[in-house]
Each structure stands twice: as C-alpha cells, then as structure tokens.
Amino acid sequence: MPAPFAYRRLVQFADTDMAGIVHFSVFFRYMEEAEHALRRHIGMSIHDRFDPADDRSRIAFPRVSARCDYHSPARCEDELRIEVTVQKLGKSSVTYGFHIFRDEAELAVGEMTSVCCCFRDGVKPRPTPLPDAVLAGLKQFAA
Amino acid sequence: MPAPFAYRRLVQFADTDMAGIVHFSVFFRYMEEAEHALRRHIGMSIHDRFDPADDRSRIAFPRVSARCDYHSPARCEDELRIEVTVQKLGKSSVTYGFHIFRDEAELAVGEMTSVCCCFRDGVKPRPTPLPDAVLAGLKQFAA
Amino acid sequence: MPAPFAYRRLVQFADTDMAGIVHFSVFFRYMEEAEHALRRHIGMSIHDRFDPADDRSRIAFPRVSARCDYHSPARCEDELRIEVTVQKLGKSSVTYGFHIFRDEAELAVGEMTSVCCCFRDGVKPRPTPLPDAVLAGLKQFAA
C-alpha cells in the first residue's frame, strides 16, 4: 500500500476561537490546503485551463460532500501533519480521506468528495471526466 | 411534527471564494450560527456558567462530528434560510440537522453532533448530562 | 449634518479567538459588511454591471487602504452597531469612516478607501468615475 501524501501546517492564532482551540470549521480549510498541496505535487494548479486554447476556461472541483470526526482539539502553534489518501475515484469524482495528527495523536479524521467540472465564462459548469494525467497522479495516493 | 427553527443569513462578500461562490467551509459557520440562534431562542447563552457559584465555569458543546452535502452553490447577497432540527438527543450529546435554502431551493444539508461539557479553569473538560432546561428547550425542535 | 448609516451585527462564536475576544482582522469584515449594507441601501448590488449590455462587466471597488484603531474588545453575542459615513469623495474614489459601538461604548474606529473600477473579462481593471447615481447615494451619508 502506498504512503499517504503528507502536508504540514502550523496552527495560527487566527484559527482559534474563544474556547482556546482551533474552530471546527477550520479543519475543513486544513483539509483543502492538504488536498491542494497534493494536487500541486502531481503537477496540477488551481489555474489549470480546461481548454488550452481558452485562457478563461478552468478545471475545478466543487465539493459534493465534506465531513469530519473530531477526536481531540488542536491548539495555537501545534504542528499538524495532515495525511491524504485517495479513497475512491469515479469517472468524474474523487473522494479524499484525511487524517490529522499532532505527533502521534490523531486529532481528526475527514473525508471530502469533489466532482471534476469544466468552467467556461457564461456557461453553467458541468461534470467532465478526470483528465488522464490527473487520474494517474491521484492513483499514486489511492488507499 | 414541530416546525424547525429558522435562521436567516445574508451571504457576505467575504464568505465567497475565487470560484464566485460561498466557500464550502463557510457553510459550517452558517450552521453553527443557526445552532447558536436556536440556543439563544431557548434561553441559553454562550456565556452560561456550569456552576452558578463559579463565574469561570462554562457549559460548552465541543463538536464530535460535522458533515455537509452540497447540492447547489450560494452566492453573495443570497438570503439564506437555515432550518434546524434536533435529530437525536443522548444523555450528554445532541445531533442537529440543517437544511439550507435560498427561497425554495435546497442548497445544502448538514448535520453536527456535539457533547455537553463542563469547562473549569485548569481542569480537563468532561462530558456532563444535558441540563433539564436545555433538554426541554431542545425537545421543542426534535424531528 | 446627516445621520450616519447604521448597520447592526451580532458577534458570532467563529469571530472570536483564543484571547476570548473578536479577532482584530474580523473588524475589517464587519466594516465591509456595513459598507455593503449602505451600498444596498442606496440601490447598489455587488452584481451591478458596468455596461448594461455586457452581462460579465462589473463595477467593483478594490481597496486602496484600510485602518482600524481598537479601543475596547468585542465579545461573542455582543450586539454591535456600526455607523458609516462618507468622509471623502474623489472622482473615482470613496473614503468611508466607521465607528463601531456596543450600546454607548465605542469599541473601534476605522477608515477604508476604495477606487471605483470597471472589470471586464480578460481586461485589466481600470479606475472609472463614480456613476452619478452612486455619487448621489453616497452624498446622503457625507460627513
């Protein structure tokens, strides 16, 4: 089984709330940051065109679902390690799994499903098959 | 069956991302705002003491889990209506269900589970049974 | 002298940080919300076209500067009143002044300057004179 992709993130002061811990909604931003780091790792960019000849076309991955189970709080200045695996690959969709650690303590486990879409100006986004290069890159981290 | 609790929220510019829509993590903040509005409605405050004699003790509800399914995007200046029901009441835990609408369109459906905890300075938070008054208030919105 | 425009805003839990108060950067979001409420009040929308015949042209107001002086902290569930005045109107620019109150206590004073710009797809945004209707609307709140 391949190693998961690992993303490291320091908890910042603005991530916390008056309970003294990271606000639960911020874990979803951490997971997205890790997902985007994985995507850059396999050669993708947020600015990727769908159609190389159309500089305003974009490939994007709107969320279908997101969830997180919280085991233990994260605090300011914690050094987090977010491990990402690809749990499921559909024709157009991808489901990522996330495990968020501080050292050996697993603080949270999450999952997000996105659909690969083509965006063009003035046209309603529509699902489109995952490009072959994306598929090959994601498969490296398939659980 | 009782009516759900309804919370209204205008989408603000800072809630959006470069895809032109509300960032998916912001839906969790909307759900929390709706939950807290429900709690104020039944007489609770974020500042409620656990022990009336100890002005630094608090009742708080750390998250155990949160999830959201996204059906359709929300945009800046949308007037959202977030309906909250109490889906499950445990001894110490409460599970809320959320339906987020713009007019009649259901944009997202979510769920969050929290555990009632007692916070005291210098003491590790521990689960505590839902106070009777809280239980009675929440039952009004039980699905 | 005309009355300022007043915007009311409840402090939400997610606006706070581990110091137990509203994070200083959130005051800038409050000021923007108040500005946008003023703009809706005078008939503007974030979605206003620059050219009525071009449904992808937009009038927008990128920031040139922003500042805030903090006098006293805001806390969760505080009911804030944000008063907005128009301090200065240039040919293309507008400077807003903000006073943030909880009851009679002034918590913060801020200022933001924006430049009216035309956005069209694929064209670098450029400053454009404030439209007459916008100018007339803003003048109602000139300090």
Next chain:
Amino acid sequence: MPAPFAYRRLVQFADTDMAGIVHFSVFFRYMEEAEHALRRHIGMSIHDRFDPADDRSRIAFPRVSARCDYHSPARCEDELRIEVTVQKLGKSSVTYGFHIFRDEAELAVGEMTSVCCCFRDGVKPRPTPLPDAVLAGLKQFAA
C-alpha cells in the same frame, strides 16, 4: 541597518474572494502570522506565562491599531514574502512594519501597534513593560 525578518506564505484558495484575489482582510492575518513567526524566532510563544509560578497567567499583545495600503492584488498559489521590521518600541508597546512581496513586486505595506499586557484569570488585562528578553529580541529587527 539590520535585515528585516522574512516570513513566507503560500496564498490558499480559501483566502480569496469572488473578485478572484485575496480578500483585503486576509492581509491582516498574514501580517499577524509574520509577527508571530518573528516572535517565535526570538524565543517567544503564544503560550508564554507572565508569572512563571501561575500557569494561567499570560503575556499577550492586544492590538491598538492596524493599517494596510494595497498596491497590487495577491492571487491563489502566489508565494508571498512578508518582511517585518520593528518600527517603534515604547515602554509597553511595539509597532511593527510589514512589506508584502511576490518576487520583487510589493503588493502591500502595513503597520500594527500592540501593547504588552498581563492576563490573569478574572483580572482585567493591564499594560505591563516589555520584558527585557523580549525587548532585546525585538531590537534585532528595529528599523
């Protein structure tokens, strides 16, 4: 003249808004992150006690003022370099200056003033002189 302290930060997707650029309020979070990185660099932590014998006492630096001038927008995946200098040191206060770059382009210039305070449970925070070790550390980056 000493070199400024430099902090590097990748622009994340959630930092952007529907105008396709980093939301202006997020620059204040970037500046705070850079300030805190500088503070860690000189041996400080957000969790520093004011009184070593009191594990709930804290040294903290509430904001007195913050401002930013925006020259050019930042976009998703931009690699920012935030340079911090100490512009002014008072008995209890410190004013930081910030220059935010992408490569050689200066995107924004900011300033923040904070006051060193002692926090103890149940006691109103009060200004306290900057500890000698803090003063010595900050002076390394005095402009």
